[in-house]
Amino acid sequence: MTTRTADSPPVSRDIEAFYAANVRALTLQLWAYTGDLASAQDLVQEAFCRALPRWERIRRYDDPAAWVRRVAWNLATSRWRRARAAAEFLRRQRAEHVEGPTPDRVVLAAALAALPEQQRAAVVLHHLADLSVRDIAAQLGAAEGTVRVWLHRGRTALAAQLADEPEGHRG
Known part of the structure; x- marks a missing residue:
């Protein structure tokens, strides 16, 4: 109106x-x-x-x-x-200038990206976040035995992928 x-x-x-x-x-x-x-x-x-x-x-x-x-x-x-x-x-x-990733980190990131999701999550949480198998199991909602299998398979796959990399990309 x-x-x-x-x-x-x-x-x-x-x-x-x-x-x-x-x-x-x-x-x-x-x-x-x-x-x-x-x-x-x-x-x-x-x-x-x-x-x-x-x-x-x-x-x-x-x-x-x-x-x-x-x-x-x-x-x-x-x-x-x-x-x-x-x-x-x-x-x-702004913090001091942070350098970009090294070639080794780029190769590692690519190798991690190639892993199945559960294996990648387990490896990252265990080796980068320093979580125990028990903590990973709680976070991912999986049994501890399953997390151990994911870690084993993930490490095995990473080792194979990283072994295939030319010497110039590994440190």
């Missing part, structure tokens, strides 16, 4: 007309400010959304578009500040 005030069209048509008359110019202004059209469109839409519940008051301003522009501009500035703060936080949190 639309409400009528003295000397004005229904509110829904009033704000629709205001939107239609101002969205393009405001988007272009924010695009120039942000340098990103999609961001400008989002910011202007958010500003109009914020204007909607306040429209009865805003429509009486000398320049309601100035209110929407100010809100969009403030949203852009806040977004920029948050992005800058996040980038600064990440910059401070």
